[in-house]
Amino acid sequence: MRYRLIRVLLIVGLVLAGASAVMANESTENTEAETTQYGLSSAEIAAIEIPEYDQLTIDTDLLNDRWYMEVTGAMTVHDAPNGNVIRSLDAGFNFMTGLRNQDGWIEINRDEWVQEDSLTSTNYIVSQFTGIFIPEDGLELTPAWMLVNAYPSKTPGGDPVESNELLYRYSLVHIYDTVEVDNWRWYQIGDEKWVHQTNVSKIVPLEEIPEDVNTEKWIGVDLYEQNVIVYEGDRPVFATLTSTGLPRWPTFEGTFNIYYRMVRDDMSWGTPGDDFYYLEEVPWTMYFDEGRALHGAYWHDGLGYRRSHGCVNLSITDAHWLYHWVAEDFDRLNSPDIEEGPAVHVYTTGSYIE
Numbered sequence: 091m092r093y094r095l096i097r098v099l100l101i102v103g104l105v106l107a108g109a110s111a112v113m114a115n116e117s118t119e120n121t122e123a124e125t126t127q128y129g130l131s132s133a134e135i136a137a138i139e140i141p142e143y144d145q146l147t148i149d150t151d152l153l154n155d156r157w158y159m160e161v162t163g164a165m166t167v168h169d170a171p172n173g174n175v176i177r178s179l180d181a182g183f184n185f186m187t188g189l190r191n192q193d194g195w196i197e198i199n200r201d202e203w204v205q206e207d208s209l210t211s212t213n214y215i216v217s218q219f220t221g222i223f224i225p226e227d228g229l230e231l232t233p234a235w236m237l238v239n240a241y242p243s244k245t246p247g248g249d250p251v252e253s254n255e256l257l258y259r260y261s262l263v264h265i266y267d268t269v270e271v272d273n274w275r276w277y278q279i280g281d282e283k284w285v286h287q288t289n290v291s292k293i294v295p296l297e298e299i300p301e302d303v304n305t306e307k308w309i310g311v312d313l314y315e316q317n318v319i320v321y322e323g324d325r326p327v328f329a330t331l332t333s334t335g336l337p338r339w340p341t342f343e344g345t346f347n348i349y350y351r352m353v354r355d356d357m358s359w360g361t362p363g364d365d366f367y368y369l370e371e372v373p374w375t376m377y378f379d380e381g382r383a384l385h386g387a388y389w390h391d392g393l394g395y396r397r398s399h400g401c402v403n404l405s406i407t408d409a410h411w412l413y414h415w416v417a418e419d420f421d422r423l424n425s426p427d428i429e430e431g432p433a434v435h436v437y438t439t440g441s442y443i444e
Contacts, residue, residue, distance in 0.1 A: 128246055129267035129278035140264060141230060146220035146330075146411055153216050153406055156371060157188035158388045159196070159209040168203045171195035176202070182366030185212065185389045198370065217391040217405040219260050221318075221330025224295070228326070232265040234277065234292035235317075235331055237394040242283035246276035254283055260331075260393075265292060291315045291394045295326040300435050302345040307419060308433040309384070309412075311402055313341060314440035316394045318384075318402065320415065328415075330408045331393035335382075335400040338365070341436055342400075346378040348416060348431030355385075359399060367399065374409035376416060378434040385409055402434075 130138075161184035167177045171193055186209065189197040194206045222233070236257045241250035246269040257263065263285075267278040275287040296310055296319070310319045313334055320328040335341035355375045360366040373386040384402045386409030397403060404412065416432055 128269050129284075130281075132281040135266060135281050138231070138266070141225065141233075143222040143225070143233070143262070145222050146328075146407060148218050148220055148407055149410070152410055153218065154213060156388070158212045158216065159186050159188055160184070160212050160389070161186060161368075162208055162210060165204055165208045167198070168195075169201055171203050173203065179368060180362035180366055182360065182362065182368060183389075184366075184368040186370045212389065215391050216388050217393060218407075219331060219391070219393055219405045220407045221328055221411075222262070223328055224293075224319075224326045226325070229293065229295065232292055232294060233329075234263055234265055234279075234290040235394065236261045236263060236285075236290055238289050240285060240289050242279060242285050243276075244282045244284070246278075246284045247271035248284065254280075257285075263290065265290075291317050291331055293317060293319065293329045294439065295319050295321075295329075296435075296437075299324050300345060300437075303433040303435055305347070305430070305433045307416070308435060311341070311434065311436045313343070313396075313436065313438040314442070316396065318404065318408075320412065328411075330404065333387065333390070333393055333395060333397040333403040335398050336396050337442075339399040341382060341398070341402060342379060343436050343438060344379070346434045346436070348376045348378045348384075348434060350377045351375065351413065351416070351431075353413075355383075357381075365399070373406055374404075374413040376413060376431070378431075379436075384412065384434070 164181045165179045166175045169176050186198045195203045196206050197203050239258050241252050242254040244251050263279040265277045269276050276284045308321050318332045319326050352375045354371040356370050357372050358368040375383045375385040377383040382400045386406035387403035
């Protein structure tokens with residue numbers, strides 16, 4: 091009898107110990123679950139009022155007022171269809187604008203004709219992206235543009251989850267929190283929605299006017315985030331995406347001033363067979379650092395990534411707006427006696443990993 095009693099007590103003790111262990115394990119799991127909660131809760135996010143921004147209106151007539159074409163290979167230019175050769179163009183990154191076609195020939199400039207089969211229409215790639223106007227009271231949340239189509243992850247560092255809504259390139263999101271994983275930043279953009287830092291370009295206006303900015307109106311170019319923020323004094327008024335220089339042809343940091351503007355300007359540079367390019371009628375061009383300029387780009391829709399030979403590429407609509415914003419106070423900027431135009435402050439908020 092005594093033996094049975096001891097045995098029963100031992101069994102009860104083991105059961106209780108097991109139950110305690112389970113409770114302790116559950117407690118540990120709950121603690122771990124609590125410690126791995128990242129960012130704002132769904133209730134906290136729901137309580138935040140999402141700001142609304144006025145977006146620059148797309149002008150489709152402006153985007154299609156030219157016939158944009160890519161040149162395939164080397165090309166000869168004639169004075170008329172089947173006429174005399176008046177010049178030639180080396181193969182390279184070459185784009186032209188056309189006026190009209192006639193019997194398999196395209197007129198690219200007055201009395202300059204090229205064979206139609208040496209050109210490919212590229213109007214379909216002209217970017218329709220436009221920037222946003224920043225409210226007078228500033229930004230309460232940090233907005234950012236998606237640079238790729240992506241499903242957000244449930245947690246920072248996690249894999250994309252298709253149950254989260256697909257976010258399309260160029261859509262605007264807001265950053266609620268930031269967590270670093272393996273030296274990369276992850277941004278919370280919603281309840282259990284996280285995106286990798288390289289998938290977005292965030293808008294972070296400078297807190298102070300740089301010391302060497304010498305004009306009331308000025309333009310900030312963030313090489314890291316690949317965006318442009320336009321200022322009037324210390325107030326940011328407009329923000330948009332850009333494409334600046336590739337590592338081989340960088341856009342240099344520093345403060346410059348716009349010194350010359352052209353509604354349309356031909357650009358050419360480089361060595362044939364290496365980095366040669368020829369771009370006809372580059373729209374809304376404003377030079378600020380030797381041959382580097384802010385201008386519209388009709389030959390790509392890759393804003394938010396470095397793509398240029400040092401210039402600051404913008405969508406045509408954005409470049410058109412910026413050109414006229416500058417003209418409000420500097421309408422004679424291309425005259426020899428004009429004072430310096432708005433400052434262009436080029437800087438970086440991070441370092442690229444090549």
